[in-house]
Amino acid sequence: MMDGLKKLMDVFVDRFDVTQRNLDRLLSVALAKGGDYADIYLEYCTRDMLAFEGQVLKSATKSILQGAGIRVVAGGKTGYAYADSLDVAEMLPAARLAGMIALGAGSAAPAPQSSSTTTTHDLYPVARPLAAFELAPKVSLLEEADRTARGFDACVVEVRVVLANELKHVLVCNSGGAIARDLQPLTVFQVSCIAAKNGERQVGIKGGGGRVGMDYFASRPPAFFARNAARQAMLLLDAEDAPAGPMPVVLGPGWPGILLHEAVGHGLEADFNRKNLSAFSGRIGGRVASDLCSVVDDGTLPGRRGSLNVDDEGNATARTVLIENGILRRYMQDVLSARLTGSPPTGNGRRESYAFIPMPRMTNTFMLPGESSREEIIRSVDRGLYAVDFGGGQVDITNGKFVFSASEAYLIEGGRVTAPVRGASLIGSGPDVLTRVTMVGNDLELDEGLGTCSKDGQAVAVGVGMPTVKVSELTVGGTRR
């Protein structure tokens, strides 16, 4: 199968006339009016999605996403154009359009350099990619989840199971002579259950995935997610309304790491900081968290959803320490911000597809483990909230205010986890919240692999992680006073 994958790598040459000569020609056309730098991003991506609903395979969709994005940078200016095609004849007008940004910039275009292949990682050597399977084994995964969820309780009235899979071929080359290629598999398996009782409805959603193949389901069988989704919907049916007001909050391990993503992650992306737009601008070397907190962004974790062998600008991904024992160390860079600020790139230049300009984005962002046990942390809280699962979150980069919504949370009373609560959002201030971290668990977990991050209209796959963490005070936005 590995040979099979290697062969797939040649899609740009085999199916399209993408030769080194053609790429050089496109770069020359792009830089014909001047400019400091140009790059070309080629993508050929196949996507399959199967949705099982009402106990049948209700929807089967396939799509092919193919195209080329061409960028020209002149100082701080970016010209960008794309073609929904990998035909050189259609890419040439895009190269010309992208190059128009350099009009009047006055800089002479650098001569394109001879090419060198970027050394990359091999983080997802998928032995059995889902794309290579017939429909039947995939449908049986969906059926297993449906059966398990429906069998969990008679109150589970609706079950929807989705298996989405993509295989993305990428080629990035730039006027500096670097060229990188990658083949990126991505799989998502998700179960959502609706439970109903006494006229009330609640939903439970669980799932996972990553840059994985069929073997993934040996460690994470469909029934695992199905049981959890059904359990969560049932739990919410019987939950109390969440409390309102400030209180100590214990965040469970794994996906609650979305706190880091919202509270500090976005604020540490270099574009916001270079423009002085972030609440963290100018704070490198300063204290932004309690000394229990160390936060890293690591695009090199094998098989994870947020991992990449190379970022979407052709740079190898890396492990970047953002916060070390409470001190802000580095921002996450893309090519443009690194050039403008004289910083080394960190492999965080990402984009949704060829139709978008890359930006500094997170990969897998998580907090390193501390020394406390989970029991110890919960025991230390007299009255508070224990939040173990979340829907989504959002942040206002400029004032640092962030909010994220709990989908599974419990009260802590007298050092013990008690009643489940529903409808709790947590709101806080990014530069402030990590200074209130008073205990960090020894139980670091990464999320199951469902995270998608949106910025400036672009969605990319990300991972988060965290050990159990106690925040001394956070505002809980429930309805119970």
Next chain:
Amino acid sequence: MTSDRREEQGPREAVTCGDRRELARSLTEDALRSGASSAEVLIHEGPDFSTVVRMGTVEKLVQSNSRKLGLRVFHGTRSAIFSTSDFSPASLRQVVRDTLELARAAGEDPGSGIPSGELYAHVAPDMRLCFPAASLLSIEQKMALARECEEASLRHDPRIRNSEGAGFSDSITSVTYANSGGVCARYERSACTLYSSPLAEDGVQKQRDYWLTTHLDLTRLQSPREVGVEAARRVLRRLGAKSIPTCTAPVIFDPLTAGALLKNIADAVSGTALVRKASFLADRLGSQVASPLVSMLDDPLLPGGLASRPFDSEGVPSRTTTVVRDGRLESYLLDSYSARKLGLAPTGNSNRLPHGAPAAGPSNFYLKPGTVSPDEIISTVKQGLYVTDLIGFGVNIVSGNYSQGAAGIWIDGGCLAFPVEGITIAGNLKDMLTSVEAVGNDLSILGEICAPTLLIGRMVVSGS
């Protein structure tokens, strides 16, 4: 310079004139010949332009022609969808074969299929949706609009010294639909948007806000100056924001945030959610779900509406639907699939995209304006919150649970008193709808889903 401008406009004109009806029709015929029982094709295509100016300098310039074709094939009640941007005959022949194979393997789903013929009985209205004014501007002129807009924000007040930028974008989308029942139609719609997003700083705090104007027709946009000044006004009033103690209080949503609230309601009346009973408004047709002050309409025929269209994504001719009349839920927003599943008549609300599964949803969806001005509404509130920004994903349309991060202005004695942030507002959409106590007269078209100022009698405001 002049010759370069020609380079830009050449390909743009070429694409907007393209007519894909023949391609769409022939693909549905191919599908039938290959063994499909029915088929439909949806194509979106057209040029896009956007530019961002920041601190007076052009930061981004993006230009492209995009296209996407989606083929949906039925084999009895089994179906599959394939989408691609490769329109070459060889590739499309393969797509037809692959889609049919996938459809044969899918599950039987009674209710699936192309819409029945009588839905096409009334003729799609002739609407003017494509205005050329924006596409006739040069790149320099478009950049100048954004520059002028940002400058108006930056010049407005010395506390505004930084900006996320101001932008101008325009596009023309050509939509083609054909099915094997003989339906084949197309329309073109233009759109343009101008916005400014300034920062304000007072030595203690840094805040950001924005304002935008958007319309099908460039000549109907607010002036760059108006947009820039309104953005400046909005960001300045956020300076000095603080949290407030947790309380229960009346909450006024300004038109932007009321529009976000209405979007939640639009999601809850979408046939796609209702088929799964994934909505707090499931099984509520004909009952009182909101205060008698509340009426909601879906109007794809609205002149100049951003989502106006002669027909929906299934080619079904458009018509206006009253969703809520005086608080009573009169209709859901249904495509042909959800209508069949729910045993109701379709409303022409298919919002399917070429690459997506069937989805029912709104076109131009708005809450009908009332008679009172926003100032009058504010003056009736002794202590309460005027919300100008919402963040987060704390809306659950299945249960109706609502808990969102908010920023705005605290109302004291009927007057806007001081800015607040770092708070959440929480309740349940069921109760929020029934406790609408005032509806403003200030409906303006800020997007596809719009509402005037709304007063909700009681919500829990969680703060310090």
